Amino acid sequence: MPDDAIELLLQRLGPNRDQASFAKVGAEIWVTLEADAPVSMTHDERADIGRRAVLEVVRDVCDGAAELRSDWYAVSSER
DSSP states (O other): OOTTHHHHHHHHHOSEETTEEEEEETTEEEEEEOOOOOTTSOHHHHHHHHHHHHHHHHHHHHHTOTTOOGGGOOOOOOO
């Protein structure tokens, strides 16, 4: 993985994509999702759905960019 892997991904993601906003915070990319989950779901269920949505976006971006590989990145839910 190149030293600038996070910057390369962020350049491809842009500030907004697929109902998500992206921002670099320290050595990480933080994501804010705009989609609403049903209130009947638990916090863990909503977090898992959001994590999967972000992972799908990262995979799509990496699949379309020869210089990126999705296995360089980890996607976790909020802390």
